[in-house]
Amino acid sequence: MNSADLGRRVGVPSTALFTDQYELTMVQAALKAGTADRRSVFEAFTRRLPEGRRYGVVAGIGRVLDAVENFHFDDEMLTFLREQNVVDGPTLAWLADYRFSGDIWGYPEGEVYFPGSPILRVEGSFAECVLLETVILSILNHDSAIAAAASRMSAAAGGRGLIEMGARRTHELSAVASARAAYIGGFDTTSDLAAGFRYNIPTVGTSAHAFTLLHDTERDAFRAQVDSLGRGTTLLVDTYDVAEAVRTAVEVAGTELGAVRIDSGDLLLVAHRVRQQLDELGATGTKIVVTSDLDEYAIASLAAAPVDAYGVGTQLVTGSGHPTCSMVYKLVARAPSTDPAEPLRPVAKKSLGAKTSVGGRKWAARRLDENGVAEAEVIGTGPVPAELADRQLLAELVRGGEVIAREPLDAARERHIAARSGLPMSAMQLSRGEPVIPTEYM
Amino acid sequence: MNSADLGRRVGVPSTALFTDQYELTMVQAALKAGTADRRSVFEAFTRRLPEGRRYGVVAGIGRVLDAVENFHFDDEMLTFLREQNVVDGPTLAWLADYRFSGDIWGYPEGEVYFPGSPILRVEGSFAECVLLETVILSILNHDSAIAAAASRMSAAAGGRGLIEMGARRTHELSAVASARAAYIGGFDTTSDLAAGFRYNIPTVGTSAHAFTLLHDTERDAFRAQVDSLGRGTTLLVDTYDVAEAVRTAVEVAGTELGAVRIDSGDLLLVAHRVRQQLDELGATGTKIVVTSDLDEYAIASLAAAPVDAYGVGTQLVTGSGHPTCSMVYKLVARAPSTDPAEPLRPVAKKSLGAKTSVGGRKWAARRLDENGVAEAEVIGTGPVPAELADRQLLAELVRGGEVIAREPLDAARERHIAARSGLPMSAMQLSRGEPVIPTEYM
Numbered sequence: 010m011n012s013a014d015l016g017r018r019v020g021v022p023s024t025a026l027f028t029d030q031y032e033l034t035m036v037q038a039a040l041k042a043g044t045a046d047r048r049s050v051f052e053a054f055t056r057r058l059p060e061g062r063r064y065g066v067v068a069g070i071g072r073v074l075d076a077v078e079n080f081h082f083d084d085e086m087l088t089f090l091r092e093q094n095v096v097d098g099p100t101l102a103w104l105a106d107y108r109f110s111g112d113i114w115g116y117p118e119g120e121v122y123f124p125g126s127p128i129l130r131v132e133g134s135f136a137e138c139v140l141l142e143t144v145i146l147s148i149l150n151h152d153s154a155i156a157a158a159a160s161r162m163s164a165a166a167g168g169r170g171l172i173e174m175g176a177r178r179t180h181e182l183s184a185v186a187s188a189r190a191a192y193i194g195g196f197d198t199t200s201d202l203a204a205g206f207r208y209n210i211p212t213v214g215t216s217a218h219a220f221t222l223l224h225d226t227e228r229d230a231f232r233a234q235v236d237s238l239g240r241g242t243t244l245l246v247d248t249y250d251v252a253e254a255v256r257t258a259v260e261v262a263g264t265e266l267g268a269v270r271i272d273s274g275d276l277l278l279v280a281h282r283v284r285q286q287l288d289e290l291g292a293t294g295t296k297i298v299v300t301s302d303l304d305e306y307a308i309a310s311l312a313a314a315p316v317d318a319y320g321v322g323t324q325l326v327t328g329s330g331h332p333t334c335s336m337v338y339k340l341v342a343r344a345p346s347t348d349p350a351e352p353l354r355p356v357a358k359k360s361l362g363a364k365t366s367v368g369g370r371k372w373a374a375r376r377l378d379e380n381g382v383a384e385a386e387v388i389g390t391g392p393v394p395a396e397l398a399d400r401q402l403l404a405e406l407v408r409g410g411e412v413i414a415r416e417p418l419d420a421a422r423e424r425h426i427a428a429r430s431g432l433p434m435s436a437m438q439l440s441r442g443e444p445v446i447p448t449e450y451m
Numbered sequence: 452m453n454s455a456d457l458g459r460r461v462g463v464p465s466t467a468l469f470t471d472q473y474e475l476t477m478v479q480a481a482l483k484a485g486t487a488d489r490r491s492v493f494e495a496f497t498r499r500l501p502e503g504r505r506y507g508v509v510a511g512i513g514r515v516l517d518a519v520e521n522f523h524f525d526d527e528m529l530t531f532l533r534e535q536n537v538v539d540g541p542t543l544a545w546l547a548d549y550r551f552s553g554d555i556w557g558y559p560e561g562e563v564y565f566p567g568s569p570i571l572r573v574e575g576s577f578a579e580c581v582l583l584e585t586v587i588l589s590i591l592n593h594d595s596a597i598a599a600a601a602s603r604m605s606a607a608a609g610g611r612g613l614i615e616m617g618a619r620r621t622h623e624l625s626a627v628a629s630a631r632a633a634y635i636g637g638f639d640t641t642s643d644l645a646a647g648f649r650y651n652i653p654t655v656g657t658s659a660h661a662f663t664l665l666h667d668t669e670r671d672a673f674r675a676q677v678d679s680l681g682r683g684t685t686l687l688v689d690t691y692d693v694a695e696a697v698r699t700a701v702e703v704a705g706t707e708l709g710a711v712r713i714d715s716g717d718l719l720l721v722a723h724r725v726r727q728q729l730d731e732l733g734a735t736g737t738k739i740v741v742t743s744d745l746d747e748y749a750i751a752s753l754a755a756a757p758v759d760a761y762g763v764g765t766q767l768v769t770g771s772g773h774p775t776c777s778m779v780y781k782l783v784a785r786a787p788s789t790d791p792a793e794p795l796r797p798v799a800k801k802s803l804g805a806k807t808s809v810g811g812r813k814w815a816a817r818r819l820d821e822n823g824v825a826e827a828e829v830i831g832t833g834p835v836p837a838e839l840a841d842r843q844l845l846a847e848l849v850r851g852g853e854v855i856a857r858e859p860l861d862a863a864r865e866r867h868i869a870a871r872s873g874l875p876m877s878a879m880q881l882s883r884g885e886p887v888i889p890t891e892y893m
Contacts, residue, residue, distance in 0.1 A: 026645040027623040029616065030656030033644070034680055038658075042675030044665055051661070076623075089648050097679075135665050142659075143643075146619035147626055174471065177588035178775045180625040181469035181518075184589055201585075202475070203468040206531050214472030216480075217584075219493070219782035222798040223486055223577050233484030237539075238476055248800050323775060332774040333620045333765060340661035356664040358690050 024076040025107070026086055027144040030095060036136045037100040045103075045136035048344040050353060050370045053115075053129040053149055055122070059157070059331035061441025064432060066160045066425060067128055068190040069152030070118040074412045076144045077109050109137055113407035116373075118416070119193050119425035120402060121432065122153075123386040125448040127371040128336065130403060135343065142338040150336050151183065152190040154328035158305070159194025160429060161329065162321060164437045165309040166195075170318030172213055174200040174300065175326030187326045193421045200320075208418055215243040215270045215298065215320075227254055231261040241267035243298055246283070247274065255283055259290045268296035268317065276301065277314045284315035304329050305439055342370045355390065367450065374400040375431075375446075383432050389451040466518040467549070468528055469586040472537060478578045479542040487545075487578035490786040490795060492812045495557075495571040495591055497564075501599070501773035503883025506874060508602045508867060509570055510632040511594030512560040516854045518586045519551050551579055555849035558815075560858075561635050561867035562844060563874065564595075565828040567890040569813040570778065572845060577785065584780045592778050593625065594632040596770035600747070601636025602871060603771065604763060606879045607751040608637075612760030614655055616642040616742065617768030629768045635863045642762075650860055657685040657712045657740065657762075669696055673703040683709035685740055688725070689716065697725055701732045710738035710759070718743060719756045726757035746771050747881055784812045797832065809892065816842040817873075817888075825874050831893040 039045035058065055082090075082104045090096055090104070111133020122128055129145065131138045163171055173191040176184035181203075188196075188204030198213045199205065205212035216234055224230035231244050231254075240262045246254035246269045258266055269287070271279050276299045287295045299311065300320035308319050324330075342353040355368030369390030374397035378384045387397060406414045429436065436445040481487035500507055524532075524546045532538055532546070553575020564570055571587060573580045605613055615633040618626035623645075630638075630646030640655045641647065647654035658676055666672035673686055682704045688696035688711045700708055711729070713721050718741045729737050741753065742762035750761050766772075784795040797810030811832030816839035820826040829839060848856045871878065878887040 024623065026648050027618065027626065028644050029618055029642040030644055030647075030654045031642065031658055032656075034656050035658055035662045035676075038662070038676045038679035039665060041679040042666070042671070044675065047665060049665065086648065090644075093647060093654065095644070095654065135661075139659070139661055142661075143619050144623055147621060147623040150620050151622040151625070176469065176471055177585050177780075178592050179589060180593040180622060180628055181466065181586055181589040182624040183593070183622040184469065186622055200471040200473065202470050202472055202532075202537070205472075205535060206468050206528065212472045212535065212537065214474075214476050216473055216477055217581070218800045219577075219581055219584075220477045220480070222782045222800065223481065223489060223491065223785055224484070225787065229484070233486065234477075234480045237480035237483040323777075327774045332769045335765075338619075340664045343665055345667065358660045358664065 022079065023081050023083055023086065024079050024144050025082045027076070027147060028140065029143045032140050032142055033090070033096050033100065033104070035139055036103070037096045039136055040100060040103060043347070046134045046347045048349065048353060049133065049135040049138050049340055050342040051131045051138045051142070051338055052127045052341050052371060053145060053336050053338045054125055054127050055334055055336045057124050057335065058444055059334070062157065062331070063436050063438070063442050063445040064429070065122040065334065066153055066156040066194055067116045067118055067120045067122055068156035068193050068421070069148040069186070070115055070406065071415065071418070071421070072148045072152065072186065073129070073145055074406060074415065076148060077113070077141060077407060078412055080109060080141065080144065081107060103136070107137070107140070108410060109133065109141065109407070110410040111137055111407070112405070112409065114403040115406050116402050117404045117424060118421035119423070119428060121428045123444050123446060123448050125367070125388055125450070126386055127373050127388065127403065130370065132370070146336055146338050150334045152186055153334045153336070154332055155187045155190035155326060156194040156425070157331070158325055158329035159191040159196050160425065161305040161439060162308055162325065163195025164429070165305040165439060166319055167312065169316065170198070171196040172198050172200065172298070172318060172320040173325060174320045175322035176201045178323045179326040184326065189418065191325055192418060193425055195422070195425065210418070216245045218245065218248045221245065221248040228257050228261060231258055235262045240265045243268040243270050245270045245272065247272050251279060251283065252286060255286050256290070259287070259292050259295070264290065264292040264295070266292055266295045268298050270298040270300060270320070272300045277311060280311070280314040280316050309439055339366050341366070341368050373402045375402060376400065381431070383446050385446050386448045387451060388448060391451070464521065465523050465525055465528065466521050466586050467524045469518070469589060470582065471585045474582050474584055475532070475538050475542065475546070477581055478545070479538045481578055482542055482545060485789070488576045488789040490791065491575065491577040491580050491782055492784040492795060493573045493580045493584070493780055494569045494783050494813060495587060495778050495780045496567055496569050497776055497778045499566050499777065500886055501776070504599065504773070505878050505880070505884050505887040506871070507564040507776065508595055508598040508636055509558045509560055509562045509564055510598035510635050510863070511590040511628070512557055512848065513857065513860070513863070514590045514594065514628065515571070515587055516848060516857065518590060519555065519583060519849060520854055522551060522583065522586065523549060545578070549579070549582070550852060551575065551583065551849070552852035553579055553849070554847070554851065556845040557848050558844050559846045559866060560863035561865070561870060563870045565886050565888060565890050567809070567830055567892070568828055569815055569830065569845065572812065574812075588778055588780050592776045594628055595776045595778070596774055597629045597632035597768060598636040598867075599773070600767055600771035601633040601638050602867065603747040603881060604750055604767065605637025606871070607747040607881060608761055609754065611758065612640070613638040614640050614642065614740070614760060614762040615767060616762045617764035618643040620765045621768040626768065631860065633767055634860060635867055637864070637867065652860070658687045660687065660690045663687065663690040670699050670703060673700055677704045682707045685710040685712050687712045687714065689713050693721060693725065694728060697728050698732070701729070701734050701737070706732065706734040706737070708734055708737045710740050712740045712742060712762070714742045719753060722753070722756040722758050751881055781808050783808070783810050815844045817844060818842065823873070825888050827888050828890045829893060830890060833893070
């Protein structure tokens with residue numbers, strides 16, 4: 010049992026146990042009560058954006074499709090469930106045959122979203138849909154959080170290179186999904202080889218302080234690196250004295266040196282000094298890469314510095330202060346019986362407190378102003394108004410259990426750039442604010 | 452290529468690509484320079500605890516051992532590295548034969564740690580050790596962050612039950628590792644079936660609002676659940692009106708009802724009302740479980756409420772504000788040549804700025820005061836003082852590439868309880884503060 014995430018030419022495993030126990034016990038109780046087959050609609054959405062954020066970024070849809078496709082219980086899992094008395098015999102038999110046979114519509118990957126946006130709509134029997142709740146939310150909540158941070162960073166970077174290098178700061182498989190989400194959000198490359206292997210994201214690498222310390226002198230280290238990796242390599246120049254390292258670097262590699270990396274100190278100041286020194290040494294084409302706990306604010310603050318690329322780790326893979334979204338997966342409509350002819354009825358939790366939700370199967374559209382700029386996220390349960398018909402956001406992803414909407418990762422990346430640029434300009438502000446467009450219900 | 456994490460009776464895959472590209476290119480350059488075989492010591496440590504935290508919790512050691520054991524490059528990976536020109540032919544040949552053959556010592560899992568504690572010490576050739584950097588840090592930085600949050604929550608819960616239920620808020624495999632780390636930190640159970648499957652952590656489940664909404668009445672839903680799962684089940688009582696739901700619950704299940712769950716509203720107030728109502732109805736043994744964005748502060752604030760168990764999700768799996776630790780993996784000593792007879796020399800980065808480190812292969816011990824309470828984390832590179840000899844913290848984990856120190860998860864959990872209770876009382880304070888004991892170097 011592994012992640013469907015890492016399936017490149019590898020026997021693809023099951024995702025069925027990435028599931029909270031109560032999903033299975035609810036299935037058991039519903040099977041016994043005769044309600045398991047009531048046709049149901051679940052929607053994944055968020056009641057709010059992380060505090061101060063102006064838009065969300067949908068990521069993980071491709072991984073959700075893999076997860077749904079690979080959601081099945083093998084013998085070993087069934088044995089575990091039986092031995093631990095998680096569910097009873099009839100439920101085990103039902104699980105053994107489980108394959109999702111319903112329909113899924115959703116916001117395509119890279120699209121932006123707002124509070125209430127029905128990001129994913131899952132329709133089928135209650136039992137087959139409820140079972141998918143946990144793994145769907147795991148993927149969307151994680152991947153969208155990383156993509157949102159990446160999008161802010163890429164807005165701040167203004168076209169300069171962005172390298173994802175956070176693998177060491179998060180779970181080893183979160184890291185792979187993070188590299189994927191970061192790429193969707195606008196990053197160019199990743200240091201994570203597994204992300205290159207699985208998703209063909211371009212991989213890059215520089216060098217660590219350990220490599221310099223391994224050698225008897227910094228010059229020896231630089232020479233070893235250039236001898237092996239060529240003059241186009243990136244040399245790390247802050248192990249000892251930066252100015253001396255830059256001088257040595259150009260002596261060893263010549264003025265065709267690819268880049269230098271600065272990983273500590275006052276990056277603004279040091280980048281200016283290093284640029285001046287490189288230029289004086291004739292290495293005018295040598296690029297400067299900065300790393301060291303960068304986030305979108307630090308990136309923005311370096312806009313006036315002679316920096317060519319940013320390497321971002323911790324703050325990217327932890328969502329820059331918001332490591333998860335608050336997406337929930339709620340039953341919004343269901344049939345009153347198992348008669349397929351009966352129309353669905355909207356349902357919603359109605360207890361006191363903030364956790365109420367809007368019932369009914371929803372459509373969503375983005376209304377534009379006369380300049381073609383987004384002005385509202387419109388969500389409804391009735392007929393779609395004619396003027397919004399071609400602005401609808403939900404795409405068909407799974408039909409009768411079959412995934413019908415796979416796409417290359419670059420399509421999601423390009424969609425995100427287009428979606429973000431269709432928002433009001435204030436979307437790009439890093440300061441805290443309200444969602445950049447309101448959500449309207451009709 | 453999957454996580455070694457999920458290997459229960461499953462062919463265990465490789466962890467070798469959970470690696471930053473520069474680890475491989477450094478190996479290539481060192482191989483060419485003839486420095487790859489210099490005997491080296493790397494240490495994983497953190498320069499600081501997350502702001503305000505008083506101690507750290509070591510978690511992930513067992514997963515690190517799995518990762519080291521399963522770190523090998525299969526044909527598919529080598530093909531990828533060749534096709535993408537990540538490394539050259541001689542390096543590919545070296546990688547094809549790669550198996551870690553060195554030694555690892557470390558803090559045992561569940562132990563507490565402080566700034567500078569040498570949590571893991573990896574010794575072997577430069578090349579074989581540097582290659583492990585990324586995956587070791589991924590595991591330790593993630594798992595220790597979750598365990599630290601869990602430990603604070605379990606201190607706040609004061610013996611009441613703690614259920615880990617954060618799977619939906621984090622990457623599906625982070626979720627499994629989080630459940631494992633939470634158990635070490637003091638949680639009792641998890642909702643995550645994969646965590647039960649892989650690590651034998653007890654799994655539990657209640658019911659969701661969707662289950663109530665599926666049925667025509669709350670009474671129908673409760674009856675369906677009790678009919679199938681028995682009177683000992685936990686009924687969710689906040690879908691509509693809590694008082695009415697509690698009345699219905701006891702009518703349906705009788706006074707032997709196992710528990711009710713409250714997932715919204717003012718938990719302090721509602722818990723008191725529900726307890727009173729249950730007692731008046733004669734259901735004096737029915738427990739109250741509360742959930743709803745709990746963290747250690749919310750748990751502590753409910754200390755006076757009649758709550759029997761807490762279900763914790765988001766804040767646990769995101770480390771309660773600190774989703775990653777800042778552990779680094781640094782070369783601290785190396786041989787001046789590949790002659791095995793040459794003694795190791797300490798090395799350390801010396802550039803300006805905060806990122807300096809202390810060179811030399813280290814030991815660590817916890818000094819106790821006359822009452823047996825920890826008073827300092829003592830770290831040294833010379834001989835161990837006699838009075839600290841039996842207070843040493845590093846245990847041998849891997850010898851000559853062979854893992855020699857596996858242990859059941861319960862051992863780590865018990866070790867954590869013991870280690871935490873050996874700290875000064877102020878360790879248990881939730882307020883922000885300095886590390887509860889100082890780190891001394893000698």
